[in-house]
Amino acid sequence: MKVVIPFALIFVGLAALIAMGVTQGGIPELQVEQVLAGEYPGREVKVHGFLESIQSGERPLRFKVRAKESPDVMMDVVCDRTKPDTFQKDYDVAVQGYWNPDDNTFVAEQIFTKCPSKYEAEAKEGLGSPDMVLDPAAADETSN
Amino acid sequence: MNFDYIDFGRAMERVSLGLTLLVIVLSLIAIRAKDRRFILAARHGMIAGGIAITLAAACLVAAFFDGVYGIEYVFSYSESKLDPQYKFAGLWAGLDGSILFWAMILGVVGAIVAWSFRKRGMDPSGRRLEPYVYIVYACVQLFFLAVICIESDPFTEVSAGLVAMLQERQGALEGALVRGWLPTDGRGLNPLLENYWMTFHPPSVYLGFILYTVPFAFGMAALIAGEFSSYWIRTTRVWTLVAWLFNTNGIILGGLWAYEVLGWGGYWAWDPVENASFLPWLTGTAFVHSVMIQERRDMMRVWNSLLIAMTFILSIFGTYLTRSGIVSSVHAFASGVIGDWFLMFLLALIAVSLFFLFYRMRDLRSPNTVDSVFSREGVFLLNNMVLVAIAGAIVVLTLWPKISMEFLDRPISVNVPVYNLVCTPFFALLLFLTAIGPNTAWVRTSLSRLVRNLAGPAILAVPLAAGTQYLAYAVVRGEAANLDDPIASMAHFYPGFVIIFLGWWIVTALGWEVLRTVNAHDRIRRTGGRGGSWISSFLRVGLKNNRRYGGYLVHVGLAVLAIGVAASSIYSVTDEVSVAEGDTATVGPYEMTVTGLQRDVPVSAYFSTKVHLSVAQNGTEVATLDPERRFYPATGFRTEEQPTTEVKIKRFFLEDFYVYFEPDQGGKYIFTIFRKPLISMIWLGWILMLAGGLFAAVPIGKRKVGLAT
Structure with missing residues (x-):
């Protein structure tokens, strides 16, 4: 019993804080199509996509984010922040902010790009079929 | 004659895999036939397997230095003009190499563990556990070697697709693909990774994760073998501390790297990758405290087995989290097949650990119980609960996008403020327990004694905390004028007070405790007519019980770090x-x-x-x-x-x-x-924590740990 009471108190306290945190501070994660369809207008959301193009690299930063599933669907984004170093075309990007339906633009307050060591899987996808391996003997000859 | 890096590296990987399988088979036969010759063979297999995988890793490093760009991994993370330190760091710069690095460290550590079993006159419990330890350890090693050999081989040759792309890029493609052409240079390491922390931070994180395998293997071996003494706890104490030290070091080096390089002025963002390294730290810290209860009160045997299993599983969970793409984040890897491997391994670990825990539950129960909350074991138990609770909360918050998707049909992410809201009160509770813990005695402490020992340091901590806040708020932040207006200053001045006060209280309470102990020792020496200064008494006390005073230094480091975190984040x-x-x-x-x-x-x-x-x-x-x-x-x-x-x-x-x-x-x-x-x-606290941990781990103290009654 001596152990159960403090454990229960800690558990209940923690559960209450988590519930309070996620209900008040949780941010819906959306895809580009959902934002364009008008879900959560004016409310803070996080949107995932690929960086399509950069219209202005100076502040305010202006760029287009492409939908992950539908390559033709784009969302205009404006952000009064510095351009991140790993901000390159076709890279995975997430923007946090709100959709402004008046000028059909997403106003981003934060941009999330990935740590440079984590692009390996995507990079590999572009390297061709793994079953097309060259003759190892030739590899040895050329590279040594 | 050209050396064939690819063939040699692959051969060594497979030799290591074969030897590891052999270790498992030989150990099983040894247990069944009760024949020590098989144990000796398994021991040599562990050492040979470690040597083989080390040779494979050395071969990859040599390929980096020799510029063997026909290996896709070398091509992807190196180039001829790359500094030598980054060529060396290429071993862990990418996914495939990092798994090989993991397997290599596992192999080396496994060989050391096996070598340490050769001692004559070893505890009979050790003799009994040896084949079981090999089985558990080799199973973990087998997983990593299988991932390397089947899914994630860093010795894979450059693909024809890549060669075609590069030839096209270089204008070398004239009508058709030139067979046998290979890149003469590499793509280079991402410039953001060309930083000296790249050489220290990732291996430290990996070492922290990997070294927890030793206490896990011994703990599981004890469970499987039905060996209920504290042998495995005593034997793996140094391994656990070293793992914890690397884990701590890895986390803080990561923060320092982020702070100095990434340009956002921060060092911690509750990113899944950061959480991945913090989770085993929390349960590992709980374990470091909890094993002391088993040593001194012969209690918590089930809990300790559960904690070390949890710590090891969380280190694998962290690896899964970052390699599966299950949660999207600043750091998350794109999803890959390797994530499925880690998920399967994770589920197997959980199932096997829980099975043996339940199977042995009745035998593990101790007749002793916590007599009073105001006792060392009572405080340690509370500290354990808080640490595990924080770990649980971080797992829930990290996975919240997945959990909310499952139950609310919409992914919801949580940011830094939510983590801070949930974790800060529990960190404060943890600091409070850290302040009072060292002033409690085993079995029972009277409340009056506790108050007597802690009231003075608490009173002293108040002006220290106020002074610290004055420096941060008024002098650095330049808001001295606001101090005239209590309402205006309250919003900024008070939020950090609790943490900063608790930090100083830990320092003053420990200082007071050390002072009392050294003074008592000094008095006894003088009464006994022996000479020597107060300083020599101080050194004698410290060296005689380096475990305790090393631990105290870690606590002081944690307190200093907490003060730095509170001041630098609130008053920035x-x-x-x-x-x-x-x-x-x-x-x-x-x-x-x-x-x-x-x-x-x-x-x-x-x-x-x-x-x-x-x-x-x-x-x-x-x-x-x-x-x-x-x-x-x-x-x-x-x-x-x-x-x-x-x-x-x-x-x-x-x-x-x-x-x-x-x-x-x-x-x-x-x-x-x-x-x-x-x-x-923060950085001073880090150094103190490392120094204290090292001091506690060194086997210099002469004091034997016995049961407290």
Whole structure:
């Protein structure tokens, strides 16, 4: 019993804080199509996509984010922040902010790009079929 | 004759895999046949397997130095002009290499563990556990070797698709693919990773994760074998501490790297990758405390087995989290097949650990119980609950996008404020327990004694905390005027007070405890007519019980770190100024002048633009800084251009002056300046924690640990 009471108190306290945190501070994660369809207008959301193009690299930063599933669907984004170093075309990007339906633009307050060591899987996808391996003997000859 | 790196590396991987399988088979036979010859063979198998995988890793490192760009991994993370330290770091720069590095460390550590079993006169429990330890350890090793050999081999040759792409890029493709052509140079390491922390941070994190395998293997072996003594706890104590030290070091080095390199002025963002390294730290810290209860009170045997299983499983969970793409984040890896491997391994670990825990539950129960909450074991137990609760909360919050998707049909992410809201009260509780823990005795402590020992230090901590806050809030932040207005200052002044006060209370309470002990020792020496100074008494007390005083130093380090975190995050100031060459801007108490520019200067693989700054205070120059922007063009085999921002930091006694700039906009440069009060206390706390942990781990103390009654 001596152990159960403090454990229960800690558990209940923690559960209450988590519930309070996620209900008040949780941010819906959306895809580009959902934002364009008008879900959560004016409310803070996080949107995932690929960086399509950069219209202005100076502040305010202006760029287009492409939908992950539908390559033709784009969302205009404006952000009064510095351009991140790993901000390159076709890279995975997430923007946090709100959709402004008046000028059909997403106003981003934060941009999330990935740590440079984590692009390996995507990079590999572009390297061709793994079953097309060259003759190892030739590899040895050329590279040594 | 050319050395064939690919064939040799692959051969060594497979030899190690075969030997590891053999170790499992030999150990099983040894248990069944009760024949020690098989155990000896398994022991040699462990050592040979470790040597084989080390040779494979050495072969990959040699391929980096020899520029064997026919290996895709080497091509992807190296180039001829890369500094040697980064060629070495190439071993863990990418996914495939990092798994090989993991397997290599596992192999080396496994060989050391096996070698340590050769001692004559070993505890009979050790003799009994040896084959079981090999089985558990080899199963873990087998998993990593299987991943390398089947799914993630760093010795894979460059694919024809890549060769075709590179030939096309170089204009070498004339009508048809040139067979046998291979890149003569590599794509290079991402410039953001060409940082000296790349050499230290990842191996430290990996070592922390990997070394927890030893106590896990012994703990599971004890469960499987039905060996209920505390042998495995005593034997793996140093391994556990070293694992914990590397884990701690890895986390803080990661923070330091982020702070010095990434240009957002912070060191911790509750990112899944950061959480991945923090989770085993929390349960590992609980374990380090909890094993002491087993040693001194012969209690918590089930809990300790559960905790070490949890710690090891969380280190694998962290690896799964970062390699599966299950949660999207700043750091998360893109999803890959390897994530499925880790998920299967994770589920198997959980199932096997829980099975043996339930199977042995009845035998593990101790007749002893916690007599009083006001006892060392009572406080340790509470500390364990809080640490595990924080770990549980972080798992829930990290996975919240997945959990909410499952139950609310919509992914919801949680940001830093939510983590802070949930975790800060429990961190405060943890600091409170850290303050009172060392002042409690085993079995029972009277409340009056506790109050007597802690009231003085608490009173002393109040002015220290107030002084610290005054420095951070009024002197650095420059808001002394607000102190006249209690309401205005309250919002900024009080949030940090609890943490800073608790930090100082830990320091003063431990200082008081050490002072009392050394004084008592000194009195006894003098009464006994023996000479020597107070300092010699201090050293004798410390060296005689280095476990305890090393632990105290770790606690002081944690307290100093907590003060640094609270002051630097709550009272941090961010300024943004736009300045042209020759102009001066005011930044808090400083005048910052752009004294010169250096544009697009070619340096090695990049072009450098530097701004020379003079920072003055009251008309006197106190610092010169030259923040830089680099531009790495897409030349040679480097297929993507990459700009980088080079932050410059001037470390003053009370604050860091942290500056970077954005590209030229109309002749002016926009500078972002963070002033971080007392942030150096974080790094000081880190050094104290490492020093204390090392001191506690060194087997110099003569004091034997016995059961407390």
